[in-house]
Amino acid sequence: MKQLFNKILVANRSEIAVRVMNACRTLGVPCVAVYxxxxxxxxxxxxxDEAVHIGASPPRESYLDIEKIINAAKETGCDAIHPGxxxxxxxxxxxxxxxxxxxxxIGPSPEAIRLLGNKVASRxxxxxxxIPLIPGMKDSSVDVELYKKTAEEAGYPVIIKAAAGGGGxxxxxxxxxxxxxxxxxxxxxxxxxxxxxxxVYLEKYIVNPRHIxxxxxxxxxxxxxxxxxxxxxxxxxxxxxxxxTPSMALDDDLRARMGADAVKVxxxxxxxxxxxxEFLLDExxxxxxxxxxxxxxxxxxxxxxxxxxxxxxxxxxxxAGLELSEQVRNLTQRGxxxxxxxxxxxxxxxxxxxxxxxxxxxxPVGPDVRVDSGIAAGMEVTIDYDPILAKLxxxxxxxxxxxxxxxxxxxxxxxxxxKTSKKFMIDVMSHPEFMAGRTYTDFIExxxxxxxxxxxxxxxxxxxxxxxxxxxxxxxGAFSREGDTAITPSPxxxxxSWQIGDSINE
Amino acid sequence: MSSYEFLIEGYxxxxxxxxxxxxxxxxxxxxxxxxxxxxxxxxxxxxxxxKRRLVAVARSQNGTTYVDIDxxxxxxxEPSDDAFGSGAGDAGGEKDKVFAPMPGKIVKLLVAVGDEVxxxxxxxxxxxxxxxxxxxxxxxxxxxAINFADGDQVDTDSPIIELxxxxxxxxx
Numbered sequence: 001m002k003q004l005f006n007k008i009l010v011a012n013r014s015e016i017a018v019r020v021m022n023a024c025r026t027l028g029v030p031c032v033a034v035y036x037x038x039x040x041x042x043x044x045x046x047x048x049d050e051a052v053h054i055g056a057s058p059p060r061e062s063y064l065d066i067e068k069i070i071n072a073a074k075e076t077g078c079d080a081i082h083p084g085x086x087x088x089x090x091x092x093x094x095x096x097x098x099x100x101x102x103x104x105x106i107g108p109s110p111e112a113i114r115l116l117g118n119k120v121a122s123r124x125x126x127x128x129x130x131i132p133l134i135p136g137m138k139d140s141s142v143d144v145e146l147y148k149k150t151a152e153e154a155g156y157p158v159i160i161k162a163a164a165g166g167g168g169x170x171x172x173x174x175x176x177x178x179x180x181x182x183x184x185x186x187x188x189x190x191x192x193x194x195x196x197x198x199x200v201y202l203e204k205y206i207v208n209p210r211h212i213x214x215x216x217x218x219x220x221x222x223x224x225x226x227x228x229x230x231x232x233x234x235x236x237x238x239x240x241x242x243x244x245t246p247s248m249a250l251d252d253d254l255r256a257r258m259g260a261d262a263v264k265v266x267x268x269x270x271x272x273x274x275x276x277x278e279f280l281l282d283e284x285x286x287x288x289x290x291x292x293x294x295x296x297x298x299x300x301x302x303x304x305x306x307x308x309x310x311x312x313x314x315x316x317x318x319x320a321g322l323e324l325s326e327q328v329r330n331l332t333q334r335g336x337x338x339x340x341x342x343x344x345x346x347x348x349x350x351x352x353x354x355x356x357x358x359x360x361x362x363x364p365v366g367p368d369v370r371v372d373s374g375i376a377a378g379m380e381v382t383i384d385y386d387p388i389l390a391k392l393x394x395x396x397x398x399x400x401x402x403x404x405x406x407x408x409x410x411x412x413x414x415x416x417x418x419k420t421s422k423k424f425m426i427d428v429m430s431h432p433e434f435m436a437g438r439t440y441t442d443f444i445e446x447x448x449x450x451x452x453x454x455x456x457x458x459x460x461x462x463x464x465x466x467x468x469x470x471x472x473x474x475x476x477g478a479f480s481r482e483g484d485t486a487i488t489p490s491p492x493x494x495x496x497s498w499q500i501g502d503s504i505n506e
Numbered sequence: 507m508s509s510y511e512f513l514i515e516g517y518x519x520x521x522x523x524x525x526x527x528x529x530x531x532x533x534x535x536x537x538x539x540x541x542x543x544x545x546x547x548x549x550x551x552x553x554x555x556x557k558r559r560l561v562a563v564a565r566s567q568n569g570t571t572y573v574d575i576d577x578x579x580x581x582x583x584e585p586s587d588d589a590f591g592s593g594a595g596d597a598g599g600e601k602d603k604v605f606a607p608m609p610g611k612i613v614k615l616l617v618a619v620g621d622e623v624x625x626x627x628x629x630x631x632x633x634x635x636x637x638x639x640x641x642x643x644x645x646x647x648x649x650x651a652i653n654f655a656d657g658d659q660v661d662t663d664s665p666i667i668e669l670x671x672x673x674x675x676x677x678x
């Protein structure tokens with residue numbers, strides 16, 4: 001097989017960087033990592049074939065610095081850049097710079113990113129294309145009265161969103177008129193901090209909605225297809241934590257209609273590469289276009305589990321100018337897949353971010369259990385970056401079996417030193433409403449609010465374990481970083497040259 | 507046979523007795539015996555009433571023990587330690603001092619000196635890990651002092667806000 005690129009620079013960190021590198025390996029393309037000061041000991045740095053230090057820990061001085069990324073690619077002879085998700089993944093200026101430097105950006109065109117990255121502009125475009133939209137403001141405004149007027153017309157509750165937004169940042173639900181001004185101010189502030197752009201807009205808030213998104217892939221030969229849905233209704237603070245496919249809410253007819261509209265959205269934006277079209281689905285089966293994400297999504301693995309496609313491999317193939325294969329154009333859904341996001345956060349305390357040193361790390365194993373992880377024992381989780389540590393994905397013949405397999409896998413997934421929401425997610429999936437498939441985006445607020453974990457039943461066994469550890473388990477700490485006195489090296493430092501699957505391509 | 511004492515925040519101290527036979531640990535608590543079979547670094551298969559559980563346990567260099575049982579994460583200390591001080595935890599410590607849950611930036615102070623505040627009221631918003639985290643009041647009272655301003659960086663050791671607690675809270 002012809003090597004598609006000379007070398008690919010992965011302009012990201014942690015689990016998604018590792019994930020992309022695995023796709024590079026599958027295709028026999030060497031890959032280059034970039035890393036900041038805080039990531040000197042990180043998994044992704046040692047997983048790549050080469051690694052370039054690009055600056056200090058704050059993202060602005062490293063992962064968000066376009067010129068540093070471009071220089072790292074040029075220095076190492078990379079002819080393509082994969083941006084992962086977050087950071088620069090949806091930044092059209094990076095794409096523009098890649099074009100100027102004759103480096104292939106593995107993703108859509110800058111025009112498509114600009115259009116779809118602006119929620120206001122993309123709504124106008126999609127309305128013209130005949131895609132159903134949620135009632136709300138046609139345009140952003142600084143006029144508080146206009147927000148009030150639109151809210152009255154659409155009817156409370158309403159939601160305020162950041163025009164440049166994503167990941168729940170800059171979003172506020174407003175239940176009554178007297179909350180509007182405070183919420184508007186908070187949304188603007190959060191949008192300003194997260195995106196350096198305080199443009200927000202307001203629309204009707206759909207009650208009992210499901211978040212249904214369609215994976216889309218488009219090559220540069222005019223083939224645009226969808227690879228079915230993902231349901232991502234289980235969210236806390238508007239951030240997804242559990243995703244599954246297929247959705248319990250879709251039958252073949254609805255799936256076909258929504259899928260066809262997803263393809264229509266991608267075509268309207270002249271979209272190429274992998275993207276995701278997000279819809280809200282209400283209880284009556286009406287759906288509304290939310291936005292199209294112009295990147296590989298955090299939750300892409302569940303699509304891979306049920307279809308067998310490797311979406312990142314497809315991204316690289318498309319970027320190299322290849323046509324979608326016959327096989328990829330005829331994928332089917334097989335069985336049920338679930339993903340649980342493992343965040344460094346306290347599931348027992350309002351999802352407060354948790355930092356610390358990973359004192360122990362061990363993954364579950366077994367057929368159809370996949371872990372996409374960016375961490376290892378000895379690593380420090382700091383406040384510098386997004387708190388996602390890893391993703392646990394399972395596949396089983398039915399939803400019920402997938403849930404059971406996920407709970408087993410979560411219980412066997414051991415991460416000590418920072419808090420996670422494992423137990424919280426188990427309780428979500430064990431809830432009768434979840435089991436019945438009644439998963440709406442307010443699930444956590446509605447069903448998990450009064451949940452309180454009683455440690456009393458675990459007290460004796462925990463003390464027993466601690467007592468055994470006092471005798472038998474040495475204390476753990478951080479592995480040393482460069483320049484520190486060596487104490488315990490990272491496994492990624494000592495493992496030497498190795499790779500999963502394919503033989504080393506030299 | 508060695509005995510140990512451990513404490514989980516908010517619960518009483520529990521005493522255990524550990525006996526090692528071969529590679530197996532037999533731990534007696536409340537006249538019940540739990541068997542621990544080592545299963546790799548930090549991992550044990552624990553048998554409780556015949557039921558197996560995979561338990562992970564690690565000890566940090568500052569004396570905290572971390573345990574995962576059925577995905578429940580538990581932190582334990584030895585009772586002699588200055589256990590669960592007022593610093594980072596938002597559950598322990600004095601209720602009249604309000605700390606950031608983690609190092610971050612003060613986005614907005616929502617109260618002023620002299621304000622009457624009630625339990626669960628949002629007092630200040632601290633940004634960390636790109637998210638805004640509201641810090642809630644843990645008791646009824648009055649704002650006595652505010653030690654930081656919007657935009658300031660805070661750690662977890664210096665109180666952002668100090669309260670004068672309402673009477674019934676003090677005798678609590």
